[in-house]
Amino acid sequence: xxxxxxxxxxxxxxxxxxxxxxxxxxxxxxxxxxxxxxxxxxxxxxxxxxxxxxxxxxxxxxxxxxxxxxxxxxxxxxxxxxxxxxxxxxxxxxxxxxxxxxxxxxxxxxxxxxxxxxxxxxxxxxxxxxxxxxxxxxxxxxxxxxxxxxxxxxxxxxxxxxxxxxxxxxxxxxxxxxxxxxxxxxxxxxxxxxxxxxxxxxxxxxxxxxxxxxxxxxxxxxxxxxxxxxxxxxxxxxxxxxxxxxxxxxxxxxxxxxxxxx
Amino acid sequence: xxxxxxxxxxxxxxxxxxxxxxxxxxxxxxxxxxxxxxxxxxxxxxxxxxxxxxxxxxxxxxxxxxxxxxxxxxxxxxxxxxxxxxxxxxxxxxxxxxxxxxxxxxxxxxxxxxxxxxxxxxxxxxxxxxxxxxxxxxxxxxxxxxxxxxxxxxxxxxxxxxxxxxxxxxxxxxxxxxxxxxxxxxxxxxxxxxxxxxxxxxxxxxxxxxxxxxxxxxxxxxxxxxxxxxxxxxxxxxxxxxxxxxxxxxxxxxxxxxxxxxxx
Numbered sequence: 001x002x003x004x005x006x007x008x009x010x011x012x013x014x015x016x017x018x019x020x021x022x023x024x025x026x027x028x029x030x031x032x033x034x035x036x037x038x039x040x041x042x043x044x045x046x047x048x049x050x051x052x053x054x055x056x057x058x059x060x061x062x063x064x065x066x067x068x069x070x071x072x073x074x075x076x077x078x079x080x081x082x083x084x085x086x087x088x089x090x091x092x093x094x095x096x097x098x099x100x101x102x103x104x105x106x107x108x109x110x111x112x113x114x115x116x117x118x119x120x121x122x123x124x125x126x127x128x129x130x131x132x133x134x135x136x137x138x139x140x141x142x143x144x145x146x147x148x149x150x151x152x153x154x155x156x157x158x159x160x161x162x163x164x165x166x167x168x169x170x171x172x173x174x175x176x177x178x179x180x181x182x183x184x185x186x187x188x189x190x191x192x193x194x195x196x197x198x199x200x201x202x203x204x205x206x207x208x209x210x211x212x213x214x215x216x217x218x219x220x221x222x223x224x225x226x227x228x229x230x231x232x233x234x235x236x237x238x239x240x241x242x243x244x245x246x247x248x249x250x251x252x253x254x255x256x257x258x259x260x261x262x
Numbered sequence: 263x264x265x266x267x268x269x270x271x272x273x274x275x276x277x278x279x280x281x282x283x284x285x286x287x288x289x290x291x292x293x294x295x296x297x298x299x300x301x302x303x304x305x306x307x308x309x310x311x312x313x314x315x316x317x318x319x320x321x322x323x324x325x326x327x328x329x330x331x332x333x334x335x336x337x338x339x340x341x342x343x344x345x346x347x348x349x350x351x352x353x354x355x356x357x358x359x360x361x362x363x364x365x366x367x368x369x370x371x372x373x374x375x376x377x378x379x380x381x382x383x384x385x386x387x388x389x390x391x392x393x394x395x396x397x398x399x400x401x402x403x404x405x406x407x408x409x410x411x412x413x414x415x416x417x418x419x420x421x422x423x424x425x426x427x428x429x430x431x432x433x434x435x436x437x438x439x440x441x442x443x444x445x446x447x448x449x450x451x452x453x454x455x456x457x458x459x460x461x462x463x464x465x466x467x468x469x470x471x472x473x474x475x476x477x478x479x480x481x482x483x484x485x486x487x488x489x490x491x492x493x494x495x496x497x498x499x500x501x502x503x504x505x506x507x508x509x510x511x512x513x514x515x516x517x518x519x520x521x522x523x524x525x526x
Contacts, residue, residue, distance in 0.1 A: 024432070025436075028440075032437060032440045036444045038446075039444060039448045039453075042448075043448070047305065047456070052311070054301075176280050179283045180285075183287070184292060187293070190293070197300050205296075206373050238308055
């Protein structure tokens with residue numbers, strides 16, 4: 001474990017070097033990231049301005065869900081997104097060879113190689129908005145509920161990562177499936193709305209989306225102390241099962257890697 | 263003319279080679295429609311009017327915008343920056359066919375294919391969801407809205423091409439494109455109709471080209487834009503076409519002077 005932490009520290013340093021080399025790119029990324037967060041918050045503020053409750057969620061709860069989504073997706077974009085974006089490229093051009101030959105876990109390397117520091121600003125923005133909402137709406141939070149929220153955000157991230165990794169592993173068979181990343185961005189975007197909304201979908205679509213709908217709503221429910229134990233169990237259960245499944249599926253998929261183009 | 267049909271056919275063939283990729287794209291679009299649809303459906307379950315819109319008008323806006331989107335925002339010009347950066351523009355320059363004509367034909371292919379798929383998808387959603395919809399009964403209004411869609415498509419082609427031509431000067435065009443996408447999605451009325459925004463912001467959107475991409479044609483169809491506002495809207499959209507046309511030409515001519523066919 002300590003070895004992997006050291007490797008990740010090195011990767012963080014290398015990514016900072018890359019950031020300083022492409023400063024203009026970094027500035028645009030930061031601007032895009034903050035603009036995106038601003039517009040999504042503004043949209044939800046506008047939509048809820050004349051509504052006191054939607055799907056059993058009060059206005060401040062829905063706004064807080066948007067803040068939680070910003071934090072969650074900010075961390076995800078910072079740590080994982082860029083790595084998933086290069087996934088199909090690695091497979092298509094046979095660059096996965098270099099990773100498989102290294103004496104380090106291949107899933108670790110393909111997942112953590114790149115870091116998008118620009119998304120850090122989105123996380124800060126989300127935390128700031130969350131703090132503002134707690135202050136503005138006098139949301140009663142306790143140390144226990146805050147710790148619960150933070151832990152469950154971590155569990156939610158593990159679940160989101162596992163779903164992405166499972167789907168991205170398909171590129172071993174279909175290397176030109178570049179739209180899979182765009183598709184997953186849309187799927188991930190669904191977690192910013194209350195889980196109850198998706199119950200309106202046909203049962204088979206709801207079942208497919210169920211893990212995603214847990215990711216942001218459960219930590220928020222815990223913070224607002226309106227959760228049921230089954231919700232937490234569901235989030236943790238999905239995260240654990242899908243993480244194990246993603247590792248097994250990756251190792252299975254590698255058997256079909258042909259190293260074409262290398 | 264034959265050559266343009268061949269380009270359209272080639273674009274379709276290209277999409278059909280990567281069928282799964284295309285299907286994923288369409289599934290993504292349907293999921294986005296469903297999410298927005300149910301969000302509005304929930305809001306209207308508690309009230310009859312929102313920002314001057316009835317439930318049927320709002321749901322019509324959402325469903326119709328997904329069709330208009332395929333015609334206006336469907337484009338292949340996203341690849342132009344990379345074509346320049348990799349030096350592949352050289353292949354286009356030696357062909358007896360204008361670079362812009364090639365991409366217009368390619369875009370028509372993209373728009374037609376996506377349009378056909380979106381019609382089927384919306385048809386299926388109608389059958390499954392039975393949404394209350396607003397039917398515009400005046401043929402002249404429908405025709406005017408259709409004309410606005412064509413203008414929106416022309417404007418977006420120019421806008422996207424301008425972003426692509428930045429590739430003459432920088433390899434980092436992903437950033438400006440993504441930023442413009444974020445801003446455009448909001449100010450074009452892709453998230454919700456622009457006239458539900460606070461008055462000051464709504465007036466600001468009217469001065470931007472994005473206004474003509476989605477909101478303008480949909481507003482005409484729903485009867486929200488008529489009379490002088492309609493005439494003014496068309497006049498402004500022509501001003502934008504003229505302005506963007508001049509900018510596009512200037513960028514192209516200047517860009518060719520600095521083009522070094524790097525990568526070839």
